[in-house]
Amino acid sequence: MFNDEGEKICGRYTVIYEGYLFYGDSDGLNFHDYDRWDEVNSLMNAYGDFITVKDNEYGVTWANGEWY
Numbered sequence: 001m002f003n004d005e006g007e008k009i010c011g012r013y014t015v016i017y018e019g020y021l022f023y024g025d026s027d028g029l030n031f032h033d034y035d036r037w038d039e040v041n042s043l044m045n046a047y048g049d050f051i052t053v054k055d056n057e058y059g060v061t062w063a064n065g066e067w068y
Contacts, residue, residue: 013040014054021047
C-alpha cells in the first residue's frame with residue numbers, strides 16, 4: 001500500500017498474532033506486512049488457528065477461518 005506521494009506505508013496484507021512464531025518476535029502482539037497472496041495463504045494454512053490476516057486494500061479481516 002502506498003500513500004499519495006507514492007511512498008510505501010504498509011503491505012497489502014498484515015499478519016497479526018500474539019507471542020512467538022518467528023525469529024525476532026516479541027512476547028506481545030506481532031505484525032508482519034506482506035504483498036504476495038501466496039505467502040499469506042501459506043501462513044494461513046500453517047498457522048490458521050494462531051493468526052489474523054488484514055487485507056489493507058479492501059479493509060476485511062480473516063480470523064477463525066472466516067473473512068469479516
